[in-house]
Amino acid sequence: xxxxxxxxxxxxxxxxxxxxxxxxxxxxxxxxxxxxxxxxxxxxxxxxxxxxxxxxxxxxxxxxxxxxxxxxxxxxxxxxxxxxxxxxxxxxxxxxxxxxxxxxxx
Numbered sequence: 001x002x003x004x005x006x007x008x009x010x011x012x013x014x015x016x017x018x019x020x021x022x023x024x025x026x027x028x029x030x031x032x033x034x035x036x037x038x039x040x041x042x043x044x045x046x047x048x049x050x051x052x053x054x055x056x057x058x059x060x061x062x063x064x065x066x067x068x069x070x071x072x073x074x075x076x077x078x079x080x081x082x083x084x085x086x087x088x089x090x091x092x093x094x095x096x097x098x099x100x101x102x103x104x105x106x
Contacts, residue, residue, distance in 0.1 A: 032104035040071050040079070040099045047097060049090035053078035061088040063097075 042065045051058040053075050061083060063069055068084045069092075077094040 032102065035102060038100040038102055040069065040097050042067060042096060043098050044096040047092050049088055049092055051090055053091045060090040061086060063092060
């Protein structure tokens with residue numbers, strides 16, 4: 001005979017109004033818009049740094065997930081970057097890198 005198995009009920013804590021109010025007070029209502037843009041990140045295992053904004057151009061290096069880099073300009077779906085770890089400059093496809101977007105709720 002099979003019996004019923006009783007499992008304890010789990011509940012996740014909910015964010016109360018005090019938590020939300022604290023977050024707004026800490027950054028200020030207009031503070032969110034004054035923050036600098038978030039950094040770009042590699043969302044593939046790796047992306048090739050190219051000499052030109054073309055997949056057929058010469059490879060100059062590789063950016064791996066987690067590498068820090070700076071985007072100087074954008075042309076279409078290509079970004080001209082500097083790998084801050086190695087100093088290599090070149091183009092990477094926007095298909096493999098992204099920038100998180102900050103949402104301001106005011």
